[in-house]
Structure formats: structure tokens, C-alpha cells
Amino acid sequence: MTVTMVTGGAGYIGRILVAALVNTGRHVVVVDRLLYAQPPPGGADTGVEFLHKDIRDLAGSELSGVDELFDLAAISTEGAADLLPELTWEINDVGRRRLADLARRSGVRRYLLPSSSNVYGARAQPYGEDDEVAVASIYAKANHAAEQGVLRLASASFTPIVLRQATVYGWSPSMRYDLAINAMTADLLTRGCCQVMGDGRQRRPFVWVRDLVRVHLRLLELPAERVAGNVINVGSAGDEFAVGALPGLLGRIAGVEPEIGYYGVPDRMSHGLSYRRLNEITGMELGPGLHAGVTELATHIRAGSAQVGDPSTRRANWMEATWCSPTN
Secondary structure, three states, rough: OOOEEEOOOOHHHHHHHHHHHHOOOEEEEEEOOOOOOOOOOOOOOOOOEEEOHHHOOOOHHHOOOOOOEEOOOOOOHHHHHHHHHHHHHHHHHHHHHHHHHHHOOOOHHHHHHHHHHHHHOOOOEEEOOOOOOOOOEEEEEHHHHHHHHHHOEOOOOOEEEEEEEEEOOOOOOOEEEOOOOHHHHHHHHOOOOOEEEEOOOOEEEEEHHHHHHHHHHHHHOOOOHHOOOOOEEOOOOOOHHHHHHHHHHHHHHOOOOOOEEEEEOOOOOOOEEEHHHHHHHHOOOOOOOHHHHHHHHHHHHHHHHOOOOOOHHHHHHHHHHHOOOOOO
């Protein structure tokens, strides 16, 4: 049986990924510190083994027998990274480079590093993976440093792949409402209104969490020589929007007439992504996921199963209240 390790497997993307991996017949080992007070995954007869651990403390013996590794554990927002810059460098860069090297030396064959499209700057044309990056924030700098360090480890027996992901949306058992589409959908359904930063003209690339996981699984199936050492943008050209257009789009899907408020100064950080490499390598061209993703999320919000109001769903606020507290 194939053994797949997922660090951060109790998190927002991790919960969806772990369930999908189990459905393929893999034995899944989840490593998670549970920073956001999530219930641990796994249990008897689930196909999931759980290690309550920080990735910085993993030993080679714990990777023995692991075939594939998804390294999702990270400080996951710009706000949390700005709040905790040293921790961000320790985990997002140093910790992931260390774990990738440990995986290589322990016989892990394939290593996938989720990064972020935040490493790109702002321009009208879509960014391709070979374009020059413009890493301005701590979050982007740490992600890019990890990318470079991990890719240098590529060899005939170790296949690292970097995914520069668009902004994710959609329901997960471990929700996040510090992501634009999720936050707006929750506000529309609970308050009938939502807030748009600046004038709303800034454009962003998005990806439904279930589509993202489909790409993750596809990258496990392909021959090493086809994927090794690649950086791949992950998202959908049909899911790129001006932020100011989102309330109307989401309102139509959820059946709510939105009231829209604006705050802050105009945000000129617009960018798009090219998905040519994703299509060439995987054969996948993700369609627009907004209707399906928001419909599923709205169903869970209305059913009370989407953690609306849970403080842990806004990661920077949670880290400020817990990690930065005098008792931590």
C-alpha cells in the first residue's frame, strides 16, 4: 500500500486532500500541530494515522516507509506572517527545506510544496512560472526561498514539485474566513451585505479547493520525468475576477441581493496567472468552479456546519490571540 504523508493535514486544504487520498486506497499519515484548535483527523478504520507534531520536530524515523509527501504545514496568511515574522521564516522556509531534505534522505520519492501566487507582483498580463517574481512581503519571501531550496534537491530518486496556488475558496471541515470568497459568502448569508476593499477594481486569481485537490492527485499519477523540478501555477482562467464583481456573482449563486460597502484605499495589486504549464503537464484545464464551490459552501453555512463565527477561522486574528498571548 502506498503511504502518503500530509503535513498540515488537519487544516483547510489538508482535510479535503486527506479524504481524497484515503479514497484512492492510500494509507495517509497526517502531521499537524493543531494550531487552530481543530479536532485531530483519523481514528480506527479510517486509513489515517495522526502525529500531533510540529514539522520542525519530525525525525527521519517518522518518514521511514513514506512514499509521497504533501508539505502543507505553514503560516498561511500575509497577516499572520507580518505578525510573526520569525516563526514564518522558521516554518515556511527553513522548516520546509529541512523536511524536504529529510524526506529525500529517508527514501520519499515525491514531494509536493504548495506555494502561493503572492510571489508574483502586479501587472496586466498573466504571470507564467518563468516570469520574474516580485517578493515584497515576508510571506512571499519565505515561500519563494522554500521553493528554491526544495527544487535544488531534485534527483533521479527524489521528485519535488512546487505549486503556486491561486487564492483558494470553498467549504472544508476546517474552514477559513480570511479568504475573500469565503468571507463574502458568509457575510452575504448571515448579514445580507459584504465589504469590498478600495474601489474593487483589483483582479485576483482564485481556485476551488476541490479542483486544487484534483490537481494534487493528478501530480501523483504522472511519471517523475514529466513533473520533476517543475513550478506550476494552479487555478482556473474562469475563476479570475475583479474583487468588486464578487458580491453580485456570489449573491446570484446564493440567492441573496447583496448590500455592498467599501473600505480602505484602492488596492492596485492586480494580477492574473497563466495555466499553460498546468494544462501541458497534467492535461487538466480547470473550468470555472465558482458556482459549484459557492453552492456547496452556502449549503453548509445555512445548515450551521461551516464554523461561521469561530475565531480560529481567521488565522491572523487567532494567532494574535493565542500565539502572541503572554501565557503561550
